[in-house]
Amino acid sequence: MYTTLAWRNIWRNKRRSLITILSITFAVLLACVMRSMQLGSYGRMIENSVRFYTGYIQIHKDGYWNDKVIDNSFVYDPEKLSEVNQLKGVQTFVPRLESFALSSFKNQTKGALIMGVDPEREDELTRVKSKVVTGRYLKPGDEGILVSQGLANYLKVSVGDTVVLLGQGYRGANAAGLFPVRGIVKFAMPQQNNQLVYMDLAKAQWFYAADQLITSVALVIDDPDDAPKITRQVEEIFSGGSYEVMDWKELVPDLVQSIELDNISGKVMLWILYLVIGFGMFGTYLMMTAERQYEFGVMISVGMKRLQLQTIVLLEITFMTSIGVLVGIMLSLPALTYFHFNPIYFGAEAAKAIEKFGVEAVYAFSLDPVIFTNQAYAIFIMAIVLAGYPIWSIHKMRPVESMRP
Amino acid sequence: MSTIIKAINISKVYHKSTVPVHAVNNLSLNIEEGEFTAIVGPSGCGKTTLLNILGGLDQPTEGKVEVDGTDISSMKDSELIDFRLRNIGFVFQAYNLIPVLTARENVEFIMLLQKRNKKERHDRAMELLESMDIADKANSKPSQLSGGQQQRVAVARALASKPRFILADEPTANLDSSSTNNLLDLMAKMNEEQKATFIFSTHDQRVMDKARRIVTLEDGAIVSDVKR
Numbered sequence: 001m002y003t004t005l006a007w008r009n010i011w012r013n014k015r016r017s018l019i020t021i022l023s024i025t026f027a028v029l030l031a032c033v034m035r036s037m038q039l040g041s042y043g044r045m046i047e048n049s050v051r052f053y054t055g056y057i058q059i060h061k062d063g064y065w066n067d068k069v070i071d072n073s074f075v076y077d078p079e080k081l082s083e084v085n086q087l088k089g090v091q092t093f094v095p096r097l098e099s100f101a102l103s104s105f106k107n108q109t110k111g112a113l114i115m116g117v118d119p120e121r122e123d124e125l126t127r128v129k130s131k132v133v134t135g136r137y138l139k140p141g142d143e144g145i146l147v148s149q150g151l152a153n154y155l156k157v158s159v160g161d162t163v164v165l166l167g168q169g170y171r172g173a174n175a176a177g178l179f180p181v182r183g184i185v186k187f188a189m190p191q192q193n194n195q196l197v198y199m200d201l202a203k204a205q206w207f208y209a210a211d212q213l214i215t216s217v218a219l220v221i222d223d224p225d226d227a228p229k230i231t232r233q234v235e236e237i238f239s240g241g242s243y244e245v246m247d248w249k250e251l252v253p254d255l256v257q258s259i260e261l262d263n264i265s266g267k268v269m270l271w272i273l274y275l276v277i278g279f280g281m282f283g284t285y286l287m288m289t290a291e292r293q294y295e296f297g298v299m300i301s302v303g304m305k306r307l308q309l310q311t312i313v314l315l316e317i318t319f320m321t322s323i324g325v326l327v328g329i330m331l332s333l334p335a336l337t338y339f340h341f342n343p344i345y346f347g348a349e350a351a352k353a354i355e356k357f358g359v360e361a362v363y364a365f366s367l368d369p370v371i372f373t374n375q376a377y378a379i380f381i382m383a384i385v386l387a388g389y390p391i392w393s394i395h396k397m398r399p400v401e402s403m404r405p
Numbered sequence: 406m407s408t409i410i411k412a413i414n415i416s417k418v419y420h421k422s423t424v425p426v427h428a429v430n431n432l433s434l435n436i437e438e439g440e441f442t443a444i445v446g447p448s449g450c451g452k453t454t455l456l457n458i459l460g461g462l463d464q465p466t467e468g469k470v471e472v473d474g475t476d477i478s479s480m481k482d483s484e485l486i487d488f489r490l491r492n493i494g495f496v497f498q499a500y501n502l503i504p505v506l507t508a509r510e511n512v513e514f515i516m517l518l519q520k521r522n523k524k525e526r527h528d529r530a531m532e533l534l535e536s537m538d539i540a541d542k543a544n545s546k547p548s549q550l551s552g553g554q555q556q557r558v559a560v561a562r563a564l565a566s567k568p569r570f571i572l573a574d575e576p577t578a579n580l581d582s583s584s585t586n587n588l589l590d591l592m593a594k595m596n597e598e599q600k601a602t603f604i605f606s607t608h609d610q611r612v613m614d615k616a617r618r619i620v621t622l623e624d625g626a627i628v629s630d631v632k633r
Contacts (some may be wrong), residue, residue, distance in 0.1 A: 001510065001517050008505035243605070298501040301462055303490025303518050303566070305483065400463045 004307070006315035013288075017320060021286040024324025024376030024379055025331065027277040029373045032332035037146040038266045039371060040340065040364035042259045046224075047188045048360055049255050052126045055094060055218025056227045058236060058251055059084075062242035063276060064215060065251075070099040070170050080237065081217060087233050091220040094118065096126045097204045098215045101175060103147075105155040112151060112197045114165065116204020116214075124256060125220045126259040128185060129200065135159035135183030142200045144182035150194035150363040152184045159183060165197070173209035188360040224248070248391055259318065282386045285317065296394060296401030312393045317390075321383040325376045334373070339365040409602055410436035410459055410487050411493045415478075416466035417454050417625070428454040429465065430533055430625035436570065437556060439600045441593065443607050443616035451625035452606035453574055459604065460493050460572045461485045473569065494563030496573035501559065502547040508558045509543040515565045533561035537591050553584025560592060570602035575608050 010017045026219045050056055064072040081093045097116035102109055119138040128146070129137040138146060145165075147157060157163055158272075162180050169175035180200065187193040205211055221230055227247040235245045249256050335360055343364040345351070351361035427453045436442060438457075444452050455464035458470060461477045463625040467476040477488060489495075502511045512530035521529075525541050534540040537557040539550075556576060563571045573592075577585040593615055595601045605612055613619055619627040 001506075001514065004510075005503070005505060019584055294499075295501070295503070297496075298497060299503070300486060301460075301489065302495050302515060302562070303486055305486055305518075307516070400457050 002312050003082055003315060006312045007319060009316050010319055016284060018395060019158050020281060021320055021324040022323060023277050023280045025328040027273055028325050028328025028375045028379060029332045030372055031273060032336065033093050033272060034266065035371045036336045036365045038362055039368055040366035043366055044360060045255060049252050053192060054251045055125055055230050056224050056248045057219040057239060058116040058246050059234060060244050062244045064248060065244060069088060070208055072328040073215045075212050076214045083237055084234055087230060089226045089230055091222060092121060092124050094121045094218040095201060096203060096216050097210060097212045097213065099167060101165045101207055103155060105157045105161060108155045112152050113195045114199065114204060116195050116199055116201040118201050125218055131185045131187060132183045133186045137183060138198060138200055139141040141202060142182060143203060144180040145187050146183045146198040147181050148196040148339050149184050149186040157181055169208040170210035170213060175208050177207050232345040257295045272276060274378060278382050278386060281383060285386055286388050290392045296397060297399040301399045305393055312395050313390045314387055317387045321380055325379050329372050336365050336367060340367045407438050407466050407596060408435050409438050409473060412459060415465040415470060417458060418466045426464055427625050428536050431584055432627055436604060439483060439602055439615055440618055441596045441603050442618040443605045443613050444620045444622060445608055445613055446622035450622040452622055456572050456574050456606050462494065485540050487606065492569045494566060494568035494571035496559050496563050496571060496576045498578045500576040502555055503510040503548050507546055509602050511558055512561045512565050515562055521568055529565060533564055537561045553580050556580060556588055557591060563596060564601060570604060573603060573605045575607055576605060
């Protein structure tokens with residue numbers, strides 16, 4: 001009967017209860033959308049930077065990360081790397097030879113980041129094949145190059161044109177060559193889209209006079225959360241030589257920091273929202289306590305224990321909160337599912353402005369269950385804390401005084 | 406007949422803006438089992454305060470109250486709540502039924518607190534509602550009942566726990582004369598048939614006419630105690 005009593009009590013003042021439930025629903029809905037957008041965008045940024053570029057773990061020669069010059073390269077040892085490949089959670093490894101060069105076509109010249117890659121392995125990590133917008137992807141041993149779309153537009157090159165690359169090779173050797181453009185690739189991150197040039201690893205080693213050398217090995221792993229554990233295991237395998245093994249948080253510290261900062265501001269916004277809703281909820285609890293003093297007094301007078309009365313009030317609050325939270329999640333779920341699979345892309349002008357900051361111009365939405373559970377926890381914790389008032393009020397109440405007209 | 410309630414030299418002093426007000430003043434009173442007692446007197450004479458003290462809702466400033474030999478004046482709050490549940494029935498002036506429960510559920514409510522089983526609760530509630538001539542309204546909410554009907558449900562609720570005595574604070578104050586007579590007849594019947602002990606506070610002459618003992622208060626003290 002306590003449950004019946006609590007449930008019926010909620011609907012004694014339908015309008016007030018509905019307003020309270022709707023305010024909770026609105027808070028949960030808004031909080032879910034906000035967090036989904038935030039986490040979705042972070043995921044997208046991490047994916048673009050890490051999943052589709054650096055990889056979650058990289059192996060370099062010790063010191064390379066602080067001084068990214070081709071002289072800090074190391075010998076490509078497929079046998080040792082196959083040992084890494086045997087580790088649980090490691091899908092594959094992707095060797096790269098990276099350095100800078102000047103790219104030139106007719107009168108246009110621009111600095112470019114040259115990535116010597118194993119075309120098949122690279123595609124397993126970065127899915128670069130799917131990003132080819134014109135022409136074709138590299139074949140193993142290919143003599144040509146892939147040029148990122150932003151750079152291609154700057155140089156005004158298209159598929160079939162030949163680009164001049166000029167740079168400094170291993171230990172000061174000259175690096176110069178003519179490379180036919182096989183394809184144009186489009187990257188989401190402007191930083192990559194405006195400077196990347198892909199070529200076959202063997203060709204890059206030839207270009208930079210760095211025979212058998214690579215500057216990094218990126219690892220493709222099943223679960224990014226396993227990165228720290230796998231990093232430690234890889235460090236053990238490479239413990240004999242002077243190598244550095246870094247996970248993605250060390251590889252892109254700026255990204256991690258900017259995400260953390262943005263995350264904090266997002267959480268502050270959420271707490272402001274909760275605070276506003278909390279005041280609304282508290283108002284309801286205050287009213288439902290104040291207007292029922294007489295009734296509470298009667299119930300205690302006739303023999304109801306304070307704990308029983310407090311339980312009923314707590315049940316009422318739990319019912320209202322549960323309905324609000326459930327409806328909020330149920331409303332947000334289909335909308336967020338839709339936008340998860342259909343992210344919102346900015347219009348051309350806005351996109352340009354946003355991409356200037358090195359960020360992809362898209363609103364991505366996450367469906368991480370933690371988005372929904374965290375809102376539910378937050379609202380429930382708030383409801384329980386605010387329920388302290390009616391519970392305290394019942395604890396302190398003197399029936400004779402509360403029944404006095 | 407045995408004595409159920411013994412109020413021994415009880416006083417209750419309120420402090421209103423540091424001025425002491427003696428609501429009950431060194432009062433002693435015995436209530437015997439099966440009595441139908443009216444406590445009467447002008448407004449402010451201490452009727453409600455006396456009833457509250459007898460019912461364990463309020464503590465006397467001095468003196469003590471014994472129910473069946475147990476001193477309830479020194480009980481803790483939780484003990485008193487349990488004591489009231491098992492020994493005392495209450496009827497309030499404003500009916501005070503739980504608005505979201507039906508008449509039957511209101512009567513069952515007390516028995517639920519006493520942890521009686523569902524069938525027993527249901528049977529007892531229906532029996533009481535029948536004896537109060539209101540069984541046909543068992544499934545009605547208080548808002549669907551007249552004042553008289555609500556007060557009859559309140560009496561049924563007070564009797565549901567099979568209390569040692571029932572305290573009724575101005576039970577007819579909000580009723581018309583027909584409902585008052587009806588209610589008083591039913592309470593008198595319960596007193597006769599079930600030997601239920603009733604103690605009323607009232608200034609309603611009709612209630613006084615039905616009472617078999619009239620205790621008159623003035624300024625918190627008994628000025629007359631007449632048995633008929």
